[in-house]
Amino acid sequence: MATGDQNDMLERLKFTLPPWFPDDSPVLDAVLYGWAAVWAYIYQLLAYVKLQTRILTATDGWLDLIAGDFFGAGLPRKTGQSDTSYRIAIISNIFRERATRNAITRICEDITGRTPIVIEQSRILDFGIYSGPTSFYGATARYGSQLLTTKYQCFVKVYRPLPGSQWDGISDADIYAALDSVRPIDVTIWAQLLN
Known part of the structure; x- marks a missing residue:
């Protein structure tokens, strides 16, 4: 009994x-x-x-309702995704860092398994300076500018997941959506996807 x-x-x-x-x-x-x-x-x-009142113990459609409360239609359950996998996705997205350079790097690493190259046009460490310790003068390098009218933008070289890796199957649309989910408002992210 x-x-x-x-x-x-x-x-x-x-x-x-x-x-x-x-x-x-x-x-x-x-x-x-x-x-x-x-x-x-x-x-x-x-x-x-x-x-069903807590994320850590919720099951079935209740997890979908919780995700809908936090993210709207931004984090749907994938076909055949288990409760445990979906719960991990919900929790990691609730506590995900956003609106920083590190957030862009981390989300790319999380969904592709590879570290991207993030370039900000007015960041000296990304471009270097003349006659300085990070000087690229006379070498193959990038040239930045502080004169652009749209200062709130960055360039990201994202490497697609390696074939056969645990991240294989992530589409380009998934990568763009992930970048957009951590993008600060009024910031343009120019993404280049590489193999």
Whole structure:
């Protein structure tokens, strides 16, 4: 007899009866057994509902509802995706860093397994300076500019997943969507996808 099952509920109902009811009555037991079945079902339903109130224990369509509450249509469950896999995706996206250079690097590493090259046009470490420790003068290098009218942009060289790796199957659209999910507002990300 487990807590909350039909036999447990029957014993609880019998315990609440006044002492003048007989201990061994088949008719009374049948009536109480029916009520015990209802209470056992309610107990199991409440236990199930309690599990659905937290991301770590939610299952089935409740995880889809949780994802919809946090992300709208931005994080749908993939066909055949397990609850555990979907839960990990929800939690990692809730706590994901956003709107930084590091966020762009990390999301690319998470979905492709490879580190991208992020280039900001006015960042000296990305371009170098003349007569300085990071000078590229006379060498093959990039040239930046602080005179561009749209300063809020960056260039990202994203390497597609290696064939046969655990990230194989990630499409170009998935990569663009991932970059857009961490992109700061009013920042243009120019992405180049490489093999």
